[in-house]
Amino acid sequence: MAVYTDITDEELSAFLADFDLGQALAFKGIAEGVENSNFLLETEAGRFILTVYEKRAAPEDLPYFLNLMRWLADRGFPSATPIADRAGRTLKTLRGKPAALVQFLSGLSVRRPTVAHCREAGEGLAQLHLAGEGYAGRRVNDLGQPYWAPLFSKHRKGADDLKPGLAATIDKDLAELALAWPRGLPSGVIHADYFPDNVFFRPDGKFAAAIDFYFACDDAYAYDVAVTLNAWCFEPDGSFNATAAAALLTGYQRRRPLSPAEKQALPILARGAAMRFFLTRLADWKATPAGALVKPHDPMEYERKLAVHREGLTLFGAPA
Ligand SMILES: Nc1ncnc2c1ncn2[C@@H]1O[C@H](COP(=O)(O)OP(=O)(O)OP(=O)(O)O)[C@@H](O)[C@H]1O
């Protein structure tokens, strides 16, 4: 489970003493997630999520993420608002680690999204892109295309351990991606990890909220769409679900129509997005000791998606 840091009752009381939220009524660790430690906290003032930031989130990036969540919420996008203490601070410290309290959001994520969920998720993503316009914070995508080859160079052996010969295939993919990577597409704030576990739905199946902005950065909007297609539109048997993808793109374009250049770029962006998640999963796979509390995500799921993308996706009814 994703609770790497235990918090004692005394530590929680001391933390809450800085806020006007009354006494804690309930406090428990949340099993989901792999990156940070998350707790559900109920106080006399309502329900909150307490996050203690662990390994991947760089402390200097946390103000960017927290200010973005507030910016989006202030513009009507359903993302959790960070809660400020009496001194106006949202970024706090617990057990020597950075920590923040955010509003609890209602809704449920789905494990097996339907076509209707994909349409709703697509529309939610476009809302997010539009709400992010004008945000003054800047963050380079440090898991974007220029960073893939250096990251892979540290994990080539791990790739061959997973599947003999895979490292050479990935080298070739990386070279092709570097040559074909699109430039100059419309850009702004992207979520960059808009997976089904980070999107909540209402009981009637409507989009409710997005969480987990801890990979958010500046990049092409269409790259975020590509990450989302990969995360939502593949079947468990590894095949691409073109109907789900069409619904996702229809939902997205209800709010933000894609330009011809964005549409044309989507297949290569989706191939690159598959590479990004293959690489981070490969790195985490090696780094996670056997018997660890959190099971790492399977890199081979994304290796299979990469194989699909090597053939070229057909989107919008015409061969790409
Ligand atoms: N604002 C919120 N409202 C309600 N539940 C939340 C909220 N934020 C997080 N959660 C719950 O905590 C879980 C873990 O949160 P989150 O996805 O941010 O963690 P993470 O460790 O960063 O995970 P990931 O592996 O997706 O990067 C979510 O699946 C959800 O159940």
Ligand SMILES: N[C@@H](CCO)C(=O)O
């Ligand atoms: N969504 C990521 C993990 C989140 O950090 C993955 O599936 O690899």
